[in-house]
Amino acid sequence: MRSVVRPAARPTLRLAVAVWVASALVGSVLVLNHGDQPAGSGPGSGAPGADELKKSYSATAANTTKKPGDGTVFNADGTHAHDPGSPPHDDNDPKTKNAISRSATTADADTVDPTTPAAARVHESSVAAQRAERPVPLRAAAGDPAQPSVPTDRYNFYNSCYGLQNTGNGRWLAGTGMAATSAAASTPLYFKPTALGTYLLYAPDGTYLGAKSGKAAYATQPGAAVNWTVTQVGTGVFRLSLPGVGYLASDTALGAVVVGSPSSRTQFRPLKRTGCKTFPEITTNVVGRPAAGVSSFQETRGYIDAHTHGMAFEFLGGDLHCGRPWSPWGVTVALKGCQNDGLNSVTGAAVETFLSGKPGADPVGWPTFKSWPAPNALLHEGTYYKWMERSWQAGQRLLVNLLVENNQLCTLYPIKRNSCDDMTSIRLQAKDMHLMQSYVDAQHGGPGRGWYRIVTTPVQARQVINAGKLAVVTGIETSVIFGCHLYLGNPTCTTGSIDKQLDEVQRLGVVQMELVNKFDNALAGVAGDEGQTGMLVNAANMLETGSAWKMSTCAPNDPEVHDKDQTLSVPVPSQDGLFGALLSVLPGNILAPILNVLPALPVYPAQHHCNSLGLTQLGAYTVQGMVKRKMLFDPDHMSVKARKQALAVTEAMRYPGVVSSHSWSTPDAYPRILQDKGFVAPYAGDSTGFVGKWKRMLTWANPRIYWGIGYGADINGLGAQGNPRPNAAANPVRYPFTGLGGVKVYQQVSGSRVFDINKDGVAHYGLYPDWVEDLRVQAGSKIVSDLQRGPEAYLQTWERAYGVKPDACTNPSLRRYPSFFRTKLRKGATWWTVVQKAGQPHRRLDKQFTYCAKRGKTVTVRFNARGRLVAVKG
Template identity: 30%
Template sequence: MNTRHSCLAEAKQSPHGKASAVVAAVLSLALAACGGSGGGSGSGSSAPVPIDNGGNPSANALGRYDLFNQCWVMRANGAYVRRDGADFVADADATADTAERFYMRAANLARYLFYTQDERLMTASGPGVSTAALSEPEGGSDWTFTEAGNALNAATLDGALAVAGDGSLVLGQTPAALRFEPATGCAEYPEMPLGMIGQSYTGNANEPVLGFAEVHAHMSMGSEMSDGSRNVGPTAGGVQWGHAANRFGVPHALGDCEQFHGPNGTLDPEALILDLTPGTTHDTQGWPTFVDWPANDSQLHQQMYWRWVERAWMSGLRIMTVLGTNIEALCQVAQATGPTRGQNPADLDCVDMSVGMKQVEYLFGIQDYIDAQFGGPGKGFFRIVGSPAEAREVIAEGKLAVIPGLEFTNIWGCNVTFLPDGSEQRACTREDIDAEIDRVWDAGVRQVFPFHDVDSALGGAGLFSNILEIINFVGTGRFFETYACEDGGEGENFLFNAGLTSLAADAPLLGQILGNDNPITSTLLGLTNGAVPTAESGRRCNVRTVTDLGIYAIDKMMKKGFIIDIDHAEIRSKQIMLDYTATTEPDYPMVSGHGGQGGINNEQAKQIIAQGGVIYPGNFNGFGHETFLQQLRPLWDASGTTREFSVGYGADANGLRNLPGPRGMGRIMATGAVNYPFQLFQGPGWGPQFDNIAPVTVEMLSVPGNDGRMWNVNEGGMYHYGMIPDIVEEIRLEGGKDALDSYYNSAETYLQMWEQTLTASQNARSLPVPQEVPR
């Protein structure tokens, strides 16, 4: 049975209390919050009741989390704070009417920005220096609050917010006692519109989960931690612009990208390295105008700003795997050719394990940031989980269960270098693998890729992208060694095609592709000693498969209980993994979560399903999703599984991959356009399982500050992750009830797979340690 979150109910049940007049005022504020904001768009959350504790020492004190995203006047040591030019003064003669209005924007848990009526920030520039209102935030704009009796203290830059002898607010050693009273008349801090009217739905922990699963996302890609403490070090050497969450909010999370991509985007490695289209430029403007980005084909601009993920959650997203990722060799190329980008060199590196684990750490920072926007620890919709039982509890509360993972080549630090004599030099041992597995598990990681884009000491990469020929050489010292893929590598016997044609077979030499005077060309050719791959005909697969060290690592991952994603493994490596994981009781399930890179033939697909695994495609548009359902359904039925048919997705957002393109006139003529606004959970295609869920209205998102331009899925496809509800409507148009049923079954199927993983893991611990690769 699903029930609806009630904003008013939460307001009435607030733990705070006061005299009836204040309660009446507070309830009016709560009712206003229930009505939504920003042109009628409501969010799935409600604010706790703000309490006036300013002049009544018996009143319940505000906690340090309670000020979030609301309008207040402040008293410092009993006196109201007013403006004095650019400065702030605690004035005994001031009143609530003459006091400065502060919109207290949550910068993180118990951390706030004082946003003034004239849209400036109260900022301290150093110890002993008066605070001043600045138009752009600095480190001294970010204030950390602590509780002191029935008052609050605030601090920044290693100093406390204090009151000088003349009443001026300064940084000092003796913190002022701060008290806050609700107010009106604030300038609201800028934020991305949500464009959803309604509330998210809850569930029942004793019933199957209703919702869909996203099993391959890279939300924690960004250039710094959400609290500003240090750099994350994202893939491609720091050229992915933008943050999922930033302490200074959306203006800085999604600001102008010129610092990273150069004037007019001329240093954007997406054009130079990935698209092989030199001379491509883009307008670098970000918030609020967004001229050229985000866009479905803009791979190196942030696609998963937290507010966009909130929009997806409100449409039924209930499982999301977020993977720390990197490509060491691509990172090295980008660092060698790009600008300084203003990053701290001490924090910036290209090592897979280092970068990936920073992104996992950042993921917990994102959770804290979202909690801060909803009122404190545990209050947000975004909950990191470590087990399927935790996930079910979180989802029953109507929240999103987030699973940390890792996806990169040199997992466990297992790089490989191929020497001129044909031998290989491995960077890890069994003992290293054991230690890293324990460290990563203890950090909260639960899903792992044994293989990725480049060969490693564990085995070979599944081939799927021509540019990886060059990247593999940079990373290992040689190009891929290939063979003609079995059965041609494509056709009716394959769910996902295997292998690829080589770079040299598809394009002129690298210098002709990029231009000999291009800095990327000279860097790449320098790193490869001028070599380019040899042209070979037909689809080619990687000769290198699972090594003895690789099967040891897979065995250890099974015994620890990791969810293992089979994508990116060479197609023969996939078979080795499937057969080895079938030796447990029950079978240890495998995941193919975003398109089967390296290839999956039909027999392997049936084996994945029969062993309790899942196969979810990259995030297609509605037509692509329906087409994939028609391909997978016969294999699902032939596998013998008794599980409900389900298909989620792995959007690979922020993963150097395009998002779904425009709906297109052909599909609009065939099945109709997405007509805004539209409703979820009610109407044609929505089955009886949605009967007790209140509908949510989805509006077309407007581009803030861009004179009426809209993010319309019909015209531009999936501009960013906030378009997931629009893709859901496309799926309904293309596939109706059957498509929606399988989509909203996918979170439950994923949890069943995870539960089987843990059961199989317990039994796998009795298996002997493999000494060689089973053939």
Template identity: 25%
Template sequence: MARFILTLFGVATLFFSTSHGANADTEEVYGLAQGCFAVQSAHNDRFMRRYQTNGTINGGWSFDFSAVSPEDAALFYMKPSELGTFMMRDQGGRFLDTRLPADITAGNVPGQHANWRIDERMQSGEQQFRFTSLSLNRTLRHNWNSRGIYLLDLLNPGNKDSEAWFRLVPAQNCEDFPEAEVNIAGDLEPLKGNANEPVRGSIDAHTHITSYEFMGGTMMAGSPFHPFGVTKALADSSDVHGPDGSLDVIGNLMGFNDINFRYNTAGWPDFPFWPNHQSLSHTGYYYRWIERAFLGGQKMMVTHLVENEVLCNLLPGLCWRPAAEILDLGVRAVYPIHRFDNQFGGPRIESGLINVGNNLSTGRYFSTSACDDETQGQMMYNDLGLFGLEALLGITGSTNYDETTDQCNNRGLTDLGIYLVNRMMDMGMIIEVDHMSQHSHEAVLDIKEPVLMFLAMMTA
């Protein structure tokens, strides 16, 4: 009974204890990033090593301070997760890791449980470091007598014969942290350019780097960056899209016009299916891929923020703001028309799910007619793939498209759209026409010569 009460006390203190002392926000701590180090006791000069216990967590692997020489020490690659916080991964791919209630282990999966804040201090002319678990909010300690490491010792509440500050000894031969390869070699000096000369290179005028946040992050898989690395940023998408993409309803309809489309959801490093040019529900903007584009000569990216109108209407006040207020927020480029017909005019049309969305947004399907000979339109299909769910979704009306020829949206700029475009031009704003219908696009060009305009992806 006494042991049970003592254990409860220890677990309770686990969540209410905080580490105090030196600050992690120092250049000395930041400089540890991507370095290779052995952890050495400041008391007896022994080194931390990885060894196997009789436990069951992570195969019994853990760490202690039994190594006498650097040759037997665990060599940790310092993977920064934020300023002053790191995951420490040894040469065998094992992390200095933690588990509830207060266990230290050698894990093989990155995450908050393997995330440490590192503090630095000078003691007797010697630089020392302290490690605090961000998952358990406890400081790592070394018991000199047992050579073990711990976060909480119920039998030694005063931390007798122990230390919490250590040396970090520079080392070599650490195993690099997993990362996507750039696979580009050459002279990087010319890429720096010259401020007094024209910028030369390619431009990607239409990107959606932040699309992983679309619909609150519930549709897109993957992200441009993750604090815990590529294995998290580009992980298997089944958590979002279900087994074989079975829950990727929007992606399957928009990209493949088939709600029953199935695919291999595995991500880095194999990528058997995604990313690809048809998939619209997986990121294509991992930061290393952007770096590769830059090293290949790309000098400009225009990234667009985008959200769904129906969701936007659930948040009053965010759907529409006056152009002057948008300008004050620092916004310089705006899509007056995007995806669906709106009060400003008609968009570039699409069949399938986008046409269904137009009905949900406006109460009608796209109104179209055959394009002229100089305009590339879209094939519009009368089978919307809804499997009889129209009434359940609140969709009304029917379609009667000519499925033998390209179609163009009949809607152009409205009077309100003409007013908006004029005011945007007066303010020197960029008017994005990528998603406009042919009639809307031509109306913008007829108003007056714009200051700057992107015309990529222009179809009817």
């Protein structure tokens, strides 16, 4: 890797910039990293027809587009300001997060959307035809392994109640003694898994079995000191040990003791019993077994979230985020609140109050959850594993978890425990994903038993989904991928270093990746940010690259296809996230020197603005490298110029593996991606706004490929979640409602709080099933059907990235003679081998694939239960 020596900035300015950005820029991280939304709203409910929908966009453009002299206030450079008297832009306002593009304000559609009304009608008709086809057969998934009276292995203790009998003397553990002569007289202990094969032993009085001075003792708090490792000695016989302390043993005189070496007196036979105090935990409130496929290789059903940050508790140094998706010590630790964590003791309480959006905010999480989780509680954990489990139980079957970092924000924030290096943070988060998978496995009976399954190929993903579990794809969204900084035009990476790190992240399991996030880097320019947020991020871009964004007037200057528009002056963002909170608590003599010296930003020309930095040669090389490794390329957050160039690269390589995951592209790109046989998942946002995005996407549907839609929650990525629907009281979601496969979904209960989508919105990840039901209430069964087809659409895009040809029924030029199937497909071949040779079938129902052949013939390929070819007919 070529190093670049960065020239020192002027000390006074550099110090002022660093201090200011540390409080203002990093503080406003609520809206910087991913949650910043464009002004204006996306399409509403709209009219059902394609022509009417297109006309409504044209009317919107005519009514909202203003020119100099029509009453709009313009700056000296020609850029426009907010109308006189208009309120400051609020990036978390529900009205601003529902545009079809979060990268450019939606002003009109016809000027940029290449889809004509006639084509839109064809696209919508093709969707309707696909919906009308034969339903996919489903079954109830297998449940957790049974727990007999005596555990069968060291994982079989999970979340259950046991008494412990010493096999040497037949005595039972009672308190700290070994005097009990019957199971009924023993102390019932609840075995709460902390990882695979390790447990907290929770007593009826709410204490934890541990050791002190060589004897058994009970502690009041969970932790490593009471984390027992269980090992199996023989059938129904186990040992329990505390690492670094010793083994639980029976002593005639002393009772229960802890000794240094194993022997016959350290052997115990657990017996299942009643009387335990249940370990504190959040409930999912979903009744019924999750839906699964009839075969492991059939067409899938479920929902896909194509963009979430489940391991974001580690990013920005690890101390800005409050809470985590799991803790070995349980929910009371994972979601305990922020009183003493991350935010320093001087400002912590005031900041918590400020960020909640109301005075007297309660920073406590479990068990009251008074002020968080909430749609705009952006620094608080939203993906606790039981909340995710609820989403899975109700119907979600695919999740793209993006590893995330922002090195400048992390460096400037004063409190941290983790490295700020993007790639170091990504490695840590990838490791965490596997730790969480093991933790979920432990809660369900052992390795591979859990519902959270990390996958690296479309074959694995299909098998996991059809087993009724959640397929988890690993992605990356970070500001400086692969250490590819750009400073004063000089890159800090080479083609060699890019290849090395592409190989590394592929070994980490990364499948889907963006090239940029918030700052220009050596691979591409970014779309930027707008308003006060844009000024702050642009200042950070100066620290990162040595220059501000190179924004110029777009040519052609289109009101919809452009990057984030920049303003001229730099007002003090007194109500911008954490910075506003700091202003409310820090004395003026500390703030004055910070506010008096601000970084000089350029005066930009007339809007609309486009970043002149497009895709660099290193960026094109990276895209090509992703294609060679069959990775899915996400063009979100790129500048318009860079994205157009990147799509030209994938098109030249005839590569369909392109996914736009959370509405951070522009409306010219979405139909292009779909026509290239890729996949688009709009940002979830409010349910009303998503209905509008779905209606517009119907006009872009590619009739040549399988139709399905996903959503990008962007939760934990500082993206605001859906607010309650304003008219919910008149037409509410009613509980319980029915989820995928007939499961019943009741109101979610976390601790002492009961959540209601009608009042709370998407307060946490577990309310996404309720959000989907809210879509059904507004738009009917069609939108739910299209969402349930989402995982299959994503999987087929992923398959095509492997070189698999698309469906010949909708691509007639790919049809083959029936004899091809009879002679080229051999009995015993796997279903994946068949797909690689024959292309994607039109349908995959149960154990039979259907293909369109030449001369109007239909060919069926049949498999056995193991997915091996047994017959070809047609």
